[in-house]
Amino acid sequence: MKYKNITYAKFLERKNRFVAHVGLGGKVETVHVKNTGRCKELLLPGSQVVIVKTDNPARKTQYDLIAIYKDGLGWVNIDSQAPNQVVKEWLNKSPALFKNITLLKQEYTYGKSRIDFYLECGSRKILIEVKGCTLEIDGVGYFPDAPTERGVKHLYELADAVSKGYECYIAFVITMPRVRKVLPNVKTHPEFGKALEAAMKAGVQVLYLPCNVSPDELSIAKMVISS
Incomplete structure (x- = not known):
């Protein structure tokens, strides 16, 4: 499977199971986390992440967080779908x-x-x-x-x-x-x-x-x- 419209960002914090904040273009962007697991060893402040822009302009969050770079391992896809x-x-x-x-x-x-x-x-x-x-x-x-x-x-x-x-x-x-x-x-x-x-x-x-x-x-x- 291949994603379209990916963007790189910096992970800042996870507010709850579904929402996180990332740094994007000098601003803080609220994104949807596509995994309800804990992911504590992955979602570390400062980590590089991949987000995908949705095609639904009515959505509250315009991006989905789908992958994280883990030092010593590489990219980890956390999209539960x-x-x-x-x-x-x-x-x-x-x-x-x-x-x-x-x-x-x-x-x-x-x-x-x-x-x-x-x-x-x-x-x-x-x-x-x-x-x-x-x-x-x-x-x-x-x-x-x-x-x-x-x-x-x-x-x-x-x-x-x-x-x-x-x-x-x-x-x-x-x-x-x-x-x-x-x-x-x-x-x-x-x-x-x-x-x-x-x-x-x-x-x-x-x-x-x-x-x-x-x-x-x-x-x-x-x-x-x-x-």
Whole structure:
């Protein structure tokens, strides 16, 4: 996926989950943060950020904050909508694991959840739940960076789906360079770690999807299946 109308700015402060202040052209600009996670290790005063101008003149904030430069790592895309978009683009290219897709649906209702993707490859019925990873510690990715009851529920739904004949995956889209693996952030949300372990024991497979990241572009570089 590629962004249009990007601008570089300097991060100043985050006012709440949705709004931040950046320095732009000698002025303070209020921008929308496209990620409700904590991002504390990224959103540091003085950091270089990328913002995208919207095409809606009626919006209160005219820019979306979509990427941050982290010293020692590089550009990190924090747009929470981007992981699903790049997975859709990746699936449309028929990756080896999902050859001959005959049906592809987004926001598929299963149980009491909406799973990001449902696809059919011949007789295979496949569910894929996507999680974007932006938290890096010592070269390893961690998810989540804030408690996610929704994420826990998705894992148990996937485990149940395996028992009913579905082929199920949780896909961690790693929206930062040089990170190839994601571990559960049990310090922040131990329940997610327990749910992931239970899901894997039930047969849910884990995919790591490292990305190519630049200020204005994001794409999946490769696929790694957890062993």
